[in-house]
Amino acid sequence: MTQLPNDFTILALETSCDETAAAIVRGGREVVANIVASQMDMHRRYGGVVPEVASRQHIVSLAPVIEEALGALPNGWESLHAVAATYGPGLSGALLTGLNAAKAIAWQRGLPFVGVNHLEAHIYANWLGTGNEHASASGRPSPSRRPPDPPAPQFPLVALVVSGGHTLLALLRGHGAYELLGQTRDDAVGEAFDKVARILGLGYPGGPAIQRAAAGVTGAGMLPRAWLRDSYDFSFSGLKTAVLHKAQERQELAARLPKPQAPRRSARGGEHATPPATGTAPLDGQFVGQIAHAFQESVVDVLVTKAVDAAQRFGATEILLAGGVAANTRLREELTRRAPVPVRYPPLALCTDNAAMVAAAAFFRFEAGVQSGWDLDVVPGLRLGA
Helix, strand or coil, rough: CCCCCCCEEEEEEECCEEEEEEEECCCCCCCEEEEEEEHHHHHHCCCCCCCHHHHHCCCCCCCHHHHHCCCCCCHHHHCEEEEEEEEEEECCHHHHHHHHHHHHHHHHHHHCCEEEEEHHHHHHHHCCCHHHHHHCCCCCHHHCCCCCCCCCCCCCEEEEEEEECCCCEEEEEEEHHHHEEEEECCCCCCHHHHHHHHCCCCCCCCCHHHHHCCCCCCCCCCCCCCCCCCCCCCHHHHHHCCCCCCHHHHHHHHHHHHCCEEECCCCCCCCCCCCCCCCCCCHHHHHHHHHHHHHHHHHHHHHHHHHHHHHHHCCCCHHHHHHEHHHHHHHHHHHHCCCCCEEECCCCCHCCCCHHHHHHHHHCCCHCCCCCCCCCCCCCHHHHHC
């Protein structure tokens, strides 16, 4: 392994799903620029990501985000030492846009290139410092205002990766040395949040919507927990079904209750009762808040219990929380409260898909002497450690 200089600068691209992102990271930890073009508003009308729409939008957004990221480097292209991009897992069409763009840039500039596992990248968001997030109004770095970055995580580590497409628990013995301890057997936790939010009429994306609905709710009761004893695997399908059944029962009950009849005028000026409304009765706000709270508590309880058990069993120095669902406040607080070791999680901007985390993971690949060939192809079903 060759130790890279602290000024080793990587341009990274991330296009695995519906975020078009480019970032510049120096020394594997300093975020020089982290630009993300979100497609969330575009996909919200469909209640989820449409792969063909995402792929087309990546083509439109990629050049502008790269140009904006490079604008943070005094010498632009000349300041780069390497290029990286996500090659899986993710949507095949979306992955292809970023991967091919990164390979073309590396080829044209004569720079080394490496493909990065998206799951690994989420974990490496925990290596990133604050970078230029505390920049001055001019957009230039303001080092005097930056708090000191915490020291890098020390192995062995337990990582809990929770996102819209993935839920897994892994043991990290070193850079690139992963042992998959468990993963979801059905829905990813973020997917479960989205589906339950849709059942409750809370909209998309589901994670933030359920967190808002659950805020301040007490005495909401309990929903089932799939413990899958003697395993670090997860399952959320049964929990989602339990929510669906409770929502249906509530709607059926509301439909049977008599409704006040509002008077209406006939053509002759007389008053008649308005006919009862037809269709499914909407869920009342109190019920939605209680179910959202119970659902969130069930999810958090299982995730935290298994992560804490793994950290104790394998002697981890820290627990790393990663992925979009790592932004959930309740999950952060409960894991921190119950863990026997420190818990580390990225700032909110680095929990969701971004390219800075890709650059951080790439830095340690380059340091280990790993590079990718020009024939590297996308792997939509890529697993951690592959």
